[in-house]
Amino acid sequence: MAWLGHSILQFVKQRHFKIGKRLLSTIALTLFLTLSVGIPSVAAGDWSGESNPGAYRFNVGTFKVATISDGLLKVPPLPIYAPIADPEDVKRAMIERFWSADELFLYFNALYIDTGAHKVLIDTGAGVELGAGLAKLTRNLRSVGVQPQDIDTVILTHAHPDHIGGIVATDGRLTFPNAKYYISDAEWQFWTAPTIDLSSLKIPDPFKQGIIAAARKHLGAIGNQINRFQPDQEIIPGITSIAAAGHTPGQAAFRITSDQTQLIVTADVFFNEALDLEHPEWQTGFDFNPQQAAATRRRLLQQIVADRTMVIAYHMPFPALGHVRSQGDHYQWEPVQWEFTP
Ligand SMILES: [Zn+2]
Numbered sequence: 001m002a003w004l005g006h007s008i009l010q011f012v013k014q015r016h017f018k019i020g021k022r023l024l025s026t027i028a029l030t031l032f033l034t035l036s037v038g039i040p041s042v043a044a045g046d047w048s049g050e051s052n053p054g055a056y057r058f059n060v061g062t063f064k065v066a067t068i069s070d071g072l073l074k075v076p077p078l079p080i081y082a083p084i085a086d087p088e089d090v091k092r093a094m095i096e097r098f099w100s101a102d103e104l105f106l107y108f109n110a111l112y113i114d115t116g117a118h119k120v121l122i123d124t125g126a127g128v129e130l131g132a133g134l135a136k137l138t139r140n141l142r143s144v145g146v147q148p149q150d151i152d153t154v155i156l157t158h159a160h161p162d163h164i165g166g167i168v169a170t171d172g173r174l175t176f177p178n179a180k181y182y183i184s185d186a187e188w189q190f191w192t193a194p195t196i197d198l199s200s201l202k203i204p205d206p207f208k209q210g211i212i213a214a215a216r217k218h219l220g221a222i223g224n225q226i227n228r229f230q231p232d233q234e235i236i237p238g239i240t241s242i243a244a245a246g247h248t249p250g251q252a253a254f255r256i257t258s259d260q261t262q263l264i265v266t267a268d269v270f271f272n273e274a275l276d277l278e279h280p281e282w283q284t285g286f287d288f289n290p291q292q293a294a295a296t297r298r299r300l301l302q303q304i305v306a307d308r309t310m311v312i313a314y315h316m317p318f319p320a321l322g323h324v325r326s327q328g329d330h331y332q333w334e335p336v337q338w339e340f341t342p
Pocket of ligand 1: 160162163268314315
């Protein structure tokens with residue numbers, strides 16, 4: 001939270017707005033609330049707060065699996081989430097979905113897998129550093145009867161703060177103290193190098209500094225427990241990596257397989273339906289190599305469409321499970337039917 005709030009303030013200052021300090025603080029605070037907390041649409045004290053579930057149990061073959069929400073971030077879509085698109089096209093795409101044109105909902109969904117031999121978490125959520133609407137992962141994990149110390153395997157898709165920010169808890173200790181950590185070799189090499197060059201990202205410099213600081217902090221804390229994998233490597237029985245570079249230099253997707261059933265973990269290959277499924281050529285400002293990210297998006301989506309495999313996509317609406325179909329040169333999301341016991 002701190003770095004993002006600070007980053008936005010710095011961003012406003014850098015634009016050399018000739019305004020008083022007090023007004024500057026107000027603007028920064030408003031931006032900060034809008035970006036990272038989301039202004040509640042209803043007054044406090046009503047029933048919106050904690051009443052909705054944050055964990056969704058299902059099975060993949062014999063594996064017991066659950067989507068575990070870390071929370072929701074409401075962000076302006078422009079310019080960061082479609083930096084090369086015509087703003088009017090972005091507005092239209094949002095409104096066609098009956099969404100507010102100014103507010104993109106970014107859901108944060110980790111995946112818990114009990115393979116029988118291992119209790120696995122894929123990605124750790126954002127921790128407390130990206131806003132008060134997040135850091136719900138451990139609470140929601142407990143709601144399905146799993147304690148953080150039960151997790152023996154943490155597999156990371158990539159090292160952006162919204163995926164690794166839960167590694168170190170607020171008290172400085174590891175949130176999952178008994179876990180071995182796994183990350184792709186390319187991703188580890190990039191983020192632990194003496195110099196990290198994020199000049200290709202279309203985001204303000206303070207955001208880049210925040211991303212680098214988060215990588216140094218959270219990856220730095222697990223240096224002794226880290227295991228690196230290559231594309232197409234079986235990490236533990238039933239979980240295999242899939243190359244998905246572009247968004248970051250070593251991003252990985254995963255194939256979960258049990259008893260002839262599969263689930264693909266798509267990481268940040270796509271973020272939402274209106275922008276990058278409808279317009280897979282659009283980028284996000286967070287893409288390290290936008291051309292490679294777009295090529296990866298098409299390659300993985302084509303495979304998913306052809307195989308009719310169910311996917312979990314980190315930033316899609318909870319529980320983030322669905323299928324993808326193609327129509328012409330774009331894609332559509334079909335959420336799974338929510339199976340529940342009322
Ligand atoms: Zn992400």
